[in-house]
Amino acid sequence: MKTSRRTFLTGTGALAATALSQTAYAQTAIDEILSSSQRGLWDDQFDARASTQDGKVVSTEPIFSPATVSHIEQTLLQYQDIVARGGWPMVPGEKALRLGVVDPDVEHLRRRLMYSGDLSERAGISQAFDTYVDAAVKRFQTRHGLPADGVTGRFTFAAMNVTAPVRLGQLETNLVRLRSMSGFLGDRYVMVNIPAAQIEAVEGDRVVSRHAAVVGKIDRQTPILNSKIHEIIVNPYWNAPESIVRRDIIPLMRKNPNYLAENSIRILAGDGTEVDPMTIDWSTEEAAKLRFRQDPGRINAMASVKINFPNPHAVYMHDTPQQSLFNGIERFHSSGCVRVQNVRDLVTWLLRDTEGWDRRRFxxxxxxxxxxxxxxxxxVPVYFTYISAWATGDGVAHFRDDIYGRDGVDELQISTL
Known part of the structure; x- marks a missing residue:
């Protein structure tokens, strides 16, 4: 579902107007934030419970579940009230604030974290970036899919300064998506959430494992699809799609004639015979008519395993030799397929009911x-989906970069700013 900016913001305004009589508790909380007392620096009398907020940030509940729908509906009431009262304050984004810093901008940061429920209003307002602010920043970063290092860098500031009406609209847009997928999806299934670049293996209404993923670039997007995983290929050959031959391999061969040999890629004619790369005119695209196959091995693009399921997009899930990509703040690097961190754990779970294929044999x-x-x-059913906002508990909202622009507001495409 894609939303125009006008519809998006008009809808949030209407929702805000209906929430005023329903959220007295939230109004009281915001009043306490606005009137919060000044604190001295490093006040030892402040109890650590002041930084502990209700609701689960990390949960074993699947994103696709009735519980998630219920959580996001409750969370909407709080965001409606925040919007009705003018939204949260913007945070100056010029400084990298961290534990131990004393700076006037920390006051703005404290207020912003209080509005979103990451820091209790009992923490008070001061210029000290103490352990309570550190815990609150890490909580905020976790909810936004950012490395929870407690340092206010570029992406943390960008996420904080998305306006409250836009976040409210993002929740509403994704609530519609979640409602459409909250029925029975199988006794166990795999869900690939594209904007979160994350995979859930679900069994019995519980997430048994989560895996970081690398998904498609903006110009080579991972598609939305529903299918069933029917095959695992161990140590697969990699057959390069024609799009990759044209966009990547041919330009690379023009720069480095040894590229194919260095990467164990062979060229095969239609009858299966091997073609010598030196016989091809790389200044043209005639090579795109041939088949490019990479041998199994350590540098194979799919590394140890390929996970197959029928679909019209010719995409699949697989391992990768580029494990460092899973540590990135944003993981949108593939040509449409999905790379899976700790893929052997996922495959072992998928093969559980397949006789003779335990972890040892694999x-x-x-x-x-x-x-x-x-x-x-x-x-096993597999769902490629696009959920950029959800909730895991009362008032605990999660947001992700709207990498493909499906939510309808440019402000949500943080990684492209």
């Missing part, structure tokens, strides 16, 4: 054999 096959297809005894 690992031995990786070490000893190449291109081994394994059919799942019970195919």
């Amino acid at each position: 690992e031995q096959t990786i070490q000893n054999d190449a291109d081994v297809p394994v059919q799942l005894s019970n195919p």
